[in-house]
Amino acid sequence: MSERPLILISNDDGVQAQGIKELTRMMCQLGNVVVVAPNGPRSAASCCISPLTTIIVELLKEEEGLTVYQCSGTPTDCVKLALDGLLTQKPDLVVSGINHGDNASVSIHYSGTVGAAIEACMKQVPAIAYSLKTKSHECNFRPYEEVVLQTARYALEHGLPQDVLLNVNFPEVEQLKGIKVCRMGRGRWMKEMAKEGEGAYHLTGYFLNLEPEAEDTDYWALDHGFASITPLQLDMTAHRVIESLKRTPLTPP
């Protein structure tokens, strides 16, 4: 690659979050960077989009090799807006994060960080979501920089398989034990609603790992000090049950 690649960055914690600033600093080592991120927190935005409202975008910064916009929409809106409104060329890579909080197991479905990467994948741009298992807003991201750069460089040089994105999670450690390619573990959120008063609730709860001994899962990696790389696919079809469903009374011959 002779010219510097173009890298689009988004997230769901908002443009002011530490995680996206660190990711921006890292990506500026690899190419020209455009950030299009929400103007505030959009945690757990999933692949939500905003068909019913006007989406407002503001230019925050424009300097050599780095342009930053904030947007009133969701992470997915941000990526759509970048690819179909703001950028004059297709980016070579879309990265999302670094999220404050992990996005492993079923939490992937709720994640706006992963949602932004899914959107890029739909548009056939190599995409990686990065998340850190932490509850803190201020973290030390240095232990993860090498893996972030290495995965981004890999996607820039080799691309990713069609309709596949990478979901990378980090445990909060001073030094990673290594990197594992993992599957999504099975898990479940428990006791998720706290009653505030009559007819008023807020989300809470804890995550239950349904297969804590399975060493090939993302959660096992995180629990044991490894970064996890999980390839995700757009196709959610349960192919393994298609043939058996065809033999049920659901579809009379």
Next chain:
Amino acid sequence: MSERPLILISNDDGVQAQGIKELTRMMCQLGNVVVVAPNGPRSAASCCISPLTTIIVELLKEEEGLTVYQCSGTPTDCVKLALDGLLTQKPDLVVSGINHGDNASVSIHYSGTVGAAIEACMKQVPAIAYSLKTKSHECNFRPYEEVVLQTARYALEHGLPQDVLLNVNFPEVEQLKGIKVCRMGRGRWMKEMAKEGEGAYHLTGYFLNLEPEAEDTDYWALDHGFASITPLQLDMTAHRVIESLKRTPLTPP
């Protein structure tokens, strides 16, 4: 099943939408029904949840065999609230819809209708999402009633495979040609941002079917007058690329 089963209903068009009223009427033929649905449209809410706000729930109706609540949250919030706050027993089935607009191919990722069913599936309750390919708010749902009842009855009697939900779509026709068990087709939304003015946009666009000739896809079924039943799974792992990723420089031995 000797006692009447308990059926939970949600949607993303809101509690006042025609589709959920029709689905409620149908489900009342099969069991006792509790509706917990958003208090207004939440189209394209995906699996979005509301961790940052108080969720308000109001009882709208309570009669023999039918209770209706509206909720200030998303479809996924509604299901969490029902399962972990409002219901005193686990439902036998969760159904979502009937959505005004299809949820096939990649649109599945944006769908709040599917999001509600995904949430139920995570909680190990058989779940079905129903959607109608229409642009109208007022539709004739009679042509689909038999398939809705048949799929719901099947899930009540036989359950569904672990971590699998059903996504059912209908074409807008006077008479269905039949029912097909399908995979999610490959597709892409195009030209999605319309500029309203300087820095102001709204979502628009059209869907491009990337494999219009593939007769095993959901979109083919809809385009040819069939109802589509697509089994979806919670596991988004791209298992087919795990081994090849392990052999890349991403994970040094």
